[in-house]
Amino acid sequence: MGIEEYGGGQTPQSDVLVVTTNDVPGYTVQQVIGEVFGLTVRSRHLGSQIGAGLKSMIGGELKGLTKTLVETRNQAMERLVAQAKARGANAVLMMRFDVTEAADVGTEVCAYGTAVVLART
DSSP states (O other): OOGGGSOOOOOTTOSSEEOSSSOOTTEEEEEEEEEEEEEEEEOOOHHHHHHHHHHHHHOSOOHHHHHHHHHHHHHHHHHHHHHHHHTTOSEEEEEEEEEEEETTTEEEEEEEEEEEEEEEO
């Protein structure tokens, strides 16, 4: 996995701006639509589980699990954007991720924030 595969975030062509801040310089909030979220639960496949078990004995990064988490976060973000767009928003403010174990079978990742309509000031 190259460094470009470890990240996430939006492409410049995205219809919905997602930020972790309360506001966006140069814009005002015209309408608050409300909370939106993107949720996914992923299980780890057997190969990465075995590899992680072996790697934990000698130390180092668990690359299989890292890759799974990156893909999971990106999927949650895509679902967040799709929900915001479907509700008429052009931005999501105060976006956050929440990660929890889901019944010992996988990892639940939830991206959430406040959907709004922004206008240039």
